[in-house]
Amino acid sequence: MIIPRAFTVGPRRFEIKHVQALDRPPAFGRLDITNNTIKLAAKSIFEQRYPLKQRRETFWHEALHACLHDMGMPFEKHDEDFINALSKRITQICCTAEV
Ligand SMILES: [Zn+2]
Numbered sequence: 515m516i517i518p519r520a521f522t523v524g525p526r527r528f529e530i531k532h533v534q535a536l537d538r539p540p541a542f543g544r545l546d547i548t549n550n551t552i553k554l555a556a557k558s559i560f561e562q563r564y565p566l567k568q569r570r571e572t573f574w575h576e577a578l579h580a581c582l583h584d585m586g587m588p589f590e591k592h593d594e595d596f597i598n599a600l601s602k603r604i605t606q607i608c609c610t611a612e613v
Contacts, residue, residue, distance in 0.1 A: 517573045523580045532556060542572040544576070552577070552580070554573060567605070571598075571602055574601035575598060578601055578604075579592055
């Protein structure tokens with residue numbers, strides 16, 4: 515599975531930015547809905563490099579936040595456990611898809 519450079523959900527085109535690390539608060543990734551950007555961290559604030567699988571799951575995690583926002587769900591109602599579980603499964607589907 516290749517993490518895309520950009521994708522569109524509803525009227526918004528999101529760009530994916532790869533950054534070294536995310537802090538305040540520490541995170542694997544971050545959706546910036548104002549700037550239509552998803553940032554993906556390469557490593558933790560403690561310099562621990564994230565494996566590709568983690569970055570793929572984080573991509574889907576943030577993309578699902580973008581989907582739910584597009585569907586009209588306020589961010590405070592997004593269920594992080596549900597999004598984590600679903601992002602792992604979508605990543606698995608994408609990484610095992612046979613064409
Ligand atoms: Zn989240």
